[in-house]
Amino acid sequence: MKIDWAALGSVFGVSLVATVALVGLFTLGVVSLTKQEAATQAGGSGSLARTGAYACFALCAAAVSYGIYLIVT
Amino acid sequence: MEHITLLLAIVIVTALVFDFTNGFHDTANAMATTISTGAMKPKTAVAMSAVLNLVGAFLSVEVAKTISSGLVDESGITPEVIFAALVGAILWNLLTWLVGLPSSSSHALMGGLIGATVASVGFGGVDGGVVVTKVLIPAVAAPLVAGLAAMLAARLTYRLGRKTDQKATAKGYRAGQIASAGLVSLAHGTNDAQKTMGIITLALVAGNVLSPGSNPPLWVIVSAGVAIALGTYLGGWRIIRTMGKGLTDLQPQQGFAAQTSAASVILASSNLGFSLSTTHSCSGAVMGAGLGRKGGVVRWSTATRMFVAWGLTLPAAGLVAAGSEFVTKQGDWGVAAVAVFLVASCVAIWFISRRQVIDHTNVNDTDTPAEEPAGVVTTAIAAVTPPPAGDIKTTIHAAAEPEPARTATV
Incomplete structure (x- = not known):
């Protein structure tokens, strides 16, 4: 019996x-988006x-694509 | 498709039935949290999962060459052994569904194979070491890995988002959760539908219809994919309720963290050579996410029942399979008797389940299933219970958004 530790x-x-990085990234995205909305409402551009x-979100999408790639291959 | 004997036909049908139970047993893995946080409507969620399972079944041409992962000596395997193994696995799947507990379909199948092999050729046909490395250790490791990842991720997302408005961010988390859940569904279709294809192919090889080492014929791929998708669409609502609401209460952030953790663990484990069960990973992730919120609780009584079910999966499916194999060995009447027993048990379990119906209308109710058979009143109350607060909030939120624009144009 050999356990592959x-x-x-x-x-x-x-x-x-992967989990922590992805969730962290996505949360940052969501938070920035709400900040941007708040900035627009306050009259600013919030483009940054x-x-x-x-x-x-692009990075998260890339991660999902990589996940699909892993499933397919 | 020529030369298919009656026995072989029975084995193929049974394998497809197993595939079907596998689908509806495992809908919860991908969709329980999505449904309980209100990210998707129950019916939409299972429909999406079903489509992705079907797509997943066709995605990969890499077929699981060894269905039993070296657990048993496959050279001496006969269609009868496969049949007996499937009977054990199906019954265990249905029984755990009846009590609403998530348990691994793969473990049930492995247990069935072990039991049937032992009854057929004795203990020499089973590799005990492989049982430990492929079944016992993954069963302990999966919930730990997924749980820890989900807990840390949930903590992180609460910390990063602590200054933002909960309502404004919920939509974003729901979108992310749907993406993760889709990934889990796709991976499930690829892995589990292929398992059934592997079994049917093995049965065809054992019955001398196919030459050894050949790929599954197209009709096997199609029927396995359709069976698992149908099962998924039917939805194992009892298990979805346990996983989405019974173990812990999930907010959108937690649901997202749990589903992402489950997807990462499943993909990492299947690609790094240490296979972990989808069910165990998802349950662990849900519990971890539950602990990741301040004040979040895990209902350990439900969790304990689930752990007990995991522990029983292998021996229970194995015992039923061993008994079935013992009877099928007696000859044709034995096979017929086991087939009748299987059908009768399925019908019986279905009738018991009708005493308290759990479907897409009441899947998010938090009350634990009543111990005694529920009457008409309970069912009626359950049917009219309003959906959870999360659902209403989104509807109001969505409906409220176009309002200012309209007043501006007027």
Whole structure:
């Protein structure tokens, strides 16, 4: 009986980092988007916040695409 | 498709039935949190999951060559053994569905295979070491990994978003959650529909219809994909309720964190060579996300019942399969007897389930299923209970948005 601790460890590490990074990124995006809305309502442009939000969402979309790629291959 | 004997036909139909139960048993994995946080309407959610399961079934041409992952010696496997294994797995799936507990369909299938093999050729046919490494350790590791990831992610998202308005961000989290849930559905279709394809192919090879090592014929791929999608669409509402509402109360942030964690764990584990059960990962993620919110609680009594079910999955499915194999070995009448037993049990379980119907109308009710058979009144009350607050908020929010614009034009 041989337990593949290395594989288990890497699953543990990768899942942890991927989840926290993705959720963090997405949260940043959502938060920036609400900030942008608030800024627009206050009369500002809020374009920096919006760009930041879109950048975060783009990265998340890339991660999802990579996930689909992993499923397909 | 020629030369298919009656026995082989029975095995194929049984495998498709298993595929179907697998679909509706595992709808909860992808969609329970999506439904309970109100990100999608129940029917829409299961429909999306069903479509993605179907797509997933066709996505990959890499077929699971060994359905049992080396658990049992596959060389001596006969259609009868596969049939007995499937009977054990189906009955366990239906029984856990009846009590509304998520449990791993793959473990049920493995248990069935082990039991049937032991009854067929004895304990020598089973590799005990593989049972530990492929079943026991993943069962402990999956909820821990997914739970920890979901808990940290939920903490992080609450911390980052602490200055923002809950209502404004909920929509965003719901969108993210739907994406993660879709990924889980897709991965499930690819993995689990292929498992059934592998079983049917193995049965066809064992019955000398296909040559060993050949790929599954198209009709096998199509029927397995359709069976799992139909099962998913039917929705195992009892399990969805337990996972979405029974284990803990989830807000959109937590639902998003849980689903993302589940998707990451499933994809990481299947690509890094340490396979973890979808069900165990998702349940763990839900509990972790529950703990990740300040004041969040996990209902440990429900969780404990679930853990007990996980522990029982392998031996229970194995025992039923062993018994079935013992009877099928007696000859044709044995196969017929087991088939009748299977159908009768399924019908019985269905009738018991009708005593208290749980479907898309009351899937989000928080009350725990009554111990005694519920009467007409309970069902009626359940049917008219308003949807949870989250749902109403979104409707109001969405309806309220175009209002200012209209007044401006007037």
